[in-house]
Amino acid sequence: MERRDLHRLAVPLAVVGGIVALAAAAPLLPLADPVHIEVSARLTPPSEGHWLGQDEYGRDVLSRAIWGARASLAVSFLAAAIAGIAGTALGLLGGYFRGVVEILTVRSAEAVLCFPPLLLALLVVTLLGPGAGTLIVALSILYAPSYARVAYAETLAARNLDYVVAQEALGARSGRILLRTVLPNVAPPLLVQFSLTVASAMVLESGLSFLGLGVVPPEPSWGLMIRGARSTMDQAPWLLLWPCLALTGTIVALNMLCDALRDVLDPRGRTVSANPFRAFVSGLLPATEPAPAPPALLRVDGLHLAIGHGPGALPAVRDVSLAVAPGETLAVVGESGSGKTLTGLAILGLLPPVVRVTGGRILYTGRDGTTVDLARLGEPALRRLRGDELSMVFQDPSASLNPVHRVGDQVAETIRAHRDLSAAEARRRAVALLDRVGLPDAARRARAYPHELSGGQRQRAVIAAAIANGPRLLIADEPTTALDVTIQAQILELMAGLKAQAGGMGLIFVTHNLAVVSEIADRVVVMYVGEVVEEGPVAEVFGSPRHPYTAALVASVPEGDDDRLSAIPGVVPPLHDLPAGCRFAPRCGLAEPACTAGAPALESLGGGRSTRCRRWREVA
Amino acid sequence: MTSAADSCRTPLVEAEGVSRAFRARQGLLGRRRDILAVREVDLTVARREAVGVVGESGCGKSTLGRLLLHLLKPTAGTVRFDGRTLAEIGGDRLRTLRRRMQLIFQDPYGSLDPRRTVGDQIADGMLIHGLATPAEARERVAGLLSQVGLDPAHAARLPHEFSGGQRQRVAIARALATGPDFVVADEPVSALDVSIQAQVVNLLADLRESLGLALVFISHDLHVVRHLCDRVAVMYLGRVVETGPAAAIFAAPAHPYTRALLAATPSLVRRRDSSRAPLAGELPSPSDPPSGCGFRTRCPFATTACAEAVPPLEAFGGDGRQVACVRVAEIG
Structure with a gap:
């Protein structure tokens, strides 16, 4: 003891x-x-x-x-x-x-x-x-x-x-x-x-x-x-x-x-206690600088997120910048603890109480053409955007649906939260949406409870609710991870199809699965312990990585014909004990003394690519 | 029966026509009905052989793994371990035999007791079977920890002090502590990050090599199975639909389900082939399976003949492969 x-x-x-x-x-x-x-x-x-x-x-x-x-x-x-x-x-x-x-x-x-x-x-x-x-x-x-x-x-x-x-x-x-x-x-x-x-x-x-x-x-x-x-x-x-x-x-x-x-x-330690008041106050703080050029859809600028408060706060996400253009699919890929999920949640203002924004901007240009900073928007304004212009699909479809309500009613509820429609009209639209996401026999399935649907069908229903109001930006956090591969293939095809139809909907796809990224995304952001380490078009980033971590991730995907998988040695460092300098240096084959001396900055390589590695020219 | 290497030795583990039914009540007052999770499966594992069992959730692969270890009793068929029928061995002798067969779980968070140090948990098997005195066990725990790539000084730590990949290493060390010759690994890397997955797969491959383990590797990830296994059995709705050498199956899958599974698996090197649509529909309910071939409701090649009888596993191609499909020769 x-x-x-x-x-x-x-x-x-x-x-x-x-x-x-x-x-x-x-x-x-x-x-x-x-x-x-x-x-x-x-x-x-x-x-x-x-x-x-x-x-x-x-x-x-x-x-x-x-x-x-x-x-x-x-x-x-x-x-x-x-x-x-x-x-x-x-x-x-x-x-x-x-x-x-x-x-x-x-x-x-x-x-x-x-x-x-x-x-x-x-x-x-x-x-x-x-x-x-x-x-x-x-x-x-x-x-x-x-x-x-x-x-x-x-x-x-x-x-x-x-x-x-x-x-x-x-x-x-x-x-x-x-x-x-x-x-x-x-x-x-x-x-x-x-x-x-x-x-x-x-x-x-x-x-x-x-x-x-x-x-x-x-x-x-x-x-x-x-x-x-x-x-x-x-x-x-x-x-x-x-x-x-x-x-x-x-x-x-x-x-x-x-x-x-x-x-x-109970050996599993204690949780960090939240301070809702502080979170509330930080949400009220005005932006310190005037906003630069507004993005066409979304741009995250130097976002910092911290878990907890005071000197013990853990810097979970540091200086993350990314942008999504209308009609673009951006994949955010990383291992557990990389901060990819928190970044997605921050955009929608859905961070858990212990996590707060400590810096940066999340600029979003809405349907009416005005640009707002989502990181500083109050909860009522955020609520008006969520489920309407911005929406989200989570990993576990059974946790996203309320088990005691019929799925059709839950989709209709999302519509009525943002549109002034009669209940009957909303229900009619909900059935049409369920049909659009490929739920067989949608009229009957709309009356089913979540437990009466399979995992794949539930995820289709969640997607139907997410696209119900024609969002401009959809954030999908590991939407296929809980599903079987044949069902995953169905859902990926559905999302690609929806995006093509919706014309102009931006998609942020958060995942740990590199193969899924290469199938669905246009651009990819690779994250490691809370930082962006590489960014660029998917085919180029995976084809010729410019960061040793990306290269190692690609090599560890068990697809080649080698007898041995190439593994990244060591473990992801915990947030309270991050290495000085480059965070990946302790696990990196290319690390030299200079790498641990100072943290490398994100360097632009042209062609929409950037990397956080001093020795990117030598990455094979 | 499947490869030349099997026939010249007695297999270590032999499952013959094993089935397992679970009782389930439908609704509050509904009738009780049997759900057959595993149906008439034959599987042999030779000494030092790695067999992959592949399939999606609900196909019965985990149940099969537990049947092979007799952690579940088969409702039909027999499982033999080293020539002895497990169902006929009772109590103490079965417990003694357990020293030689071990299980590695999927979830490295749930499979370790959160309240006991990892050293104590690794030592358990040795103490239960009287293989070591407590002092010897402590020494062996240190050896096992370094064997799985962990610091021996960490024996006194509790599971929550380790990351997921490290916990899975602890679970592997616990399974190896009794010196087993047969290990069932049930999705041991599915809960781990990609880079950690590779570490654990490599570790399992090394240990199998150095300790001469027979391994049944249960997974939904075909790529990982190909790396680790000599032979593969593909399961769908409780039955094995295709089995044979891993290399042959991955190079040219024969059963329509194996083909669909491989096509659906996302790939880093090849973009999705848009001409090949993903498999339609969902897994039928195991409590109400289709007549005849279980896959026919989703199969693009299904004919009326497929509904009539369950297709038996039959030899296909010359490479020791067996496929359960009546049209396999035509659709080739």
Whole structure:
């Protein structure tokens, strides 16, 4: 466990530890006798001798609160722990083995839930007699099924995960798989369950004690104190306050502890927190310079994007410039982490909250001929453009469609968001669009829900929605990556056909697949860790690359007849640890000392080509 | 049965007419029906041989991979490993046999337990099978990590500290830890970036060479398969439609589906041949397959004869190839 983790746990752990220590140390503390009755001092307010006052029998409230904690804490912790162990075991076994084992464990545990809690407790008390021990047994039986259900559901989800199957493939025994692999991964929700159970057990303990089924008066417990104080609420309201404070304080501290524990046990780190206010303000900042010559369609000038805020912000995209002319297809190609998707999202103003524009311009000339900077346009103006003049197709068609609405209605909705049309007219247009994107039997399919369509058909529906209002610029982010090759070929042909028909629609095609780029695009921008490294017409860039990274990417496509693929050595550097100078130098065969000394600038080579390499003349 | 090299040795893995059905309920109260994910597949893998299984999603290639390892039980047919029928071997003896057969998964994020160090996970197999004491295992983990091109000092790290390509190397190291002679790799490079794909494919090729592994490489990427495999089986709707030497199939695909698959695969060197339209339509539902040849609904060469009977895999050409198409000779 790292120091940072301990730091996170420190406060809640100290509070819970303090409460437990206080209760445990009750006999050692100089407290008044919690059961000593002094009727003459009945309902006395807090005083020097009795800091929290005296109750309806004149007993010291402070002393009773601390002694009472022993009973309340012991009962609720023990009951929650016993129920947790038993319930988790039942759930794990039932979820992992299914079948008969499931009936014997989870389903039979659920039968307990059919009994009213009080009836069940009465049954246990009749069998065992009253007392704290009985209470623990009753509460354990009561809470075990809820653990079993949580553990069961989590185990069901976990047992088909690859790393559980991997253990099976290794020949591990079921017991080992359950304890070493499944249990640690289903633990987080069980921890939450534990904190909820402890809290709820404390409350139930007070109720059962009142009925004489648990802690027996005059022994103190928080539940008994609340019950006692209730009858004298009018004369001494503070008496109600102390046990309630103790109860809620303990529960809150426990919840915090369990939450912190769950976070610490999750090894996948913490996320950067967003600052929506800062993002909002930066969106309002005016452009510092007057805009230069307006583009025919879109030009991105020196775009910088950062993830997070302050000194820890990661420069995800640096100085990216690109342009799309009407009717042109520009491919943005790069590996994961290259910033290609963020660049696409930035154009539409769809950046996630943690990412913000830190520099540059995104100049767009609209249908009405005016040029705006999309990077500084307010959200209402952007919303008017999105889905109308600018639209986007995402990688995963099932995530882009709302599962509870019919696809035809979703396309019609896009039209009505920007055009003043009747619902019937919009629906008629939607069917025509679905037909145009090649959805067979469009009139009937328009009434289908997304899950009733195949992946390829869903992507066609998403494209139909994207082109519904005749966009001037369509951004497609890996639109075929989730599809099979024969379906990918269909979608690529559809997009090429749509572009030819639409006349003048610009297309930005974001992808990692070089072969797809060479089939669909006119020009290509190659990105590497947030920078453009090469740009130019597709055939020229792939035919005779002028940057070692492009050359290496082309060579690593498994198409040649060589026995060995040529691989790029090393890994893409993480954003927080970018190499100085040329970012590709550590993996580059041509790197020389000068490459790591200073970052090369994007150099224009003429003919619409440019490269970010000092030694481009030597790139084979 | 398929190549000269097979007949002179006993194959390591032999699948004979294996089928696997999954039960599915249609709708909330609908009838239960069987979906046949794999239908009567014959496949042999010789020692040290690499066989590619190619097809699109839903063709049953992953199910076949798990059937070969007996991680799924076949509903018909038998799988033999080193001459022993896996279905007849029970409990402990099967677990012991698992030391010799391993699986590499597609998703390097899902296949590693996020809560345990990679060193512990690589050591698992050795400890389960009692191949090493914990101290020896630690030493071997270091050796395995450097064998797959990772820093041995990284054994104490958790999976999330590695990139996708590095995780796949860890998963390969875990599979190799027990010294298997048969490995099924289920789309092991599909989730990786192009440049990393090449690294991992090369690594698998090297390891196969140096360790003498028999490999079943499941993929939808024909180019990668051609690089790695001696022999290829092309699957469509649960059946093998064409099988034979990789070089021959890629040079001259015979089955209409193999042709369409190769034509649809985007290429860096050749622009799309506009005269060859992409395959129309979608994969039929495996729960309601067409009669006769499964591919006939999308096949440009289909005739009424194709609907009548399932075409058997028959020898075609002289190069050890088998094709399941009644018109293969005509359309050549």
